[in-house]
Amino acid sequence: MNVVVCVKQIPDPAAPQSLDASYNLNRSGKLILDEADTYGVEMALQLVDKAGGGEVTVVSMGSADDLAGLRNALAMGAAKAVIVSDDSLRGTDALGTAKVLAAAIRKVNPDLVLAATESSDGYTGTTPVQLAELLGMPSITFAKSVTVNGDTLAVERQTEAGYDEVTAPLPAVVTVTAGVVEPRYASFKGIMAAKSKPVEILSVADLGLADQVGPAGARQAIVDVVTAEARQAGEKYVDDGDGATKIVAFLESIKVL
16 A cells, blocks of 8 residues: 655744745755644554555655655655755645645555644644545545545544544545554664665656746735734723622723623
C-alpha cells in the first residue's frame, strides 16, 4: 500500500512571527514540520505496516532551502519526500496550493492521501477537499480512525455529537485530527537514515502550472494589515448588596435584556 501524506514546513511557532512587504508570513527563519502533520505521517506508517508492504511518501510545497521539517518526517519512517519549490509560488492561495499538490501527487499515484485538517500557519481548512476534487477522489474529513479493507476505506469521522461511520473506495483523500494516533519519536537510527533518503525537488515548470500560482493565479489578495486594537479594561463593580441590580442594568444598557 502506497500512502502520500501532505505536510508543510512552517516557521517555528516559538520564534517571533512577522510579515514581509507583501503581507505574507516571513519564512526566512527556521522551518519545522507542522505538528498537525505528524499525526498523518504516523497514521500512514501504521497503515503501511498493517498492509504488510508499500511505502509512505511526504509531499510538500514551499522553500527547499531548509528541509529540516521534511527530514523529520523521513526520520519517523517515511520512505521519500517530494517538495515543490519555486520563487513564483509566493502568494499562492489555497486553491493554487491544492493544484500544486495535486500535480505532484499524480506523479506518485498513491492508494491513499492523508492530510491534517488545516495547517497551523494558515488555518483555511479548505486545501484538502480542494485537493480531493482536483484528483477526482472521494474526500473524508476529521477522521479519528482509519481502516483499510482491500479496496475499501472505513473511517470513523469525528462530529460534535460523536462520530459517523463512513466508507469510501480507494484511492481517497482523508484528513486526520490531532490526537488520532500518538506520533512516534524519531530514533537516532531513523535520523541518520533520513539523511540518505531521496528528496525530489520540483519546480512550477515541471508541473505545468506557471500561470496558476502566485499572486497572478490567486483569487484573493491581502491589501492591508492593521494592528488589532488593544483591549480596554472592563468596568468593575463592587458588590455592596446591589450587584444583581447593577448586572441587570448593564445588560439592559447593551440591549441583551
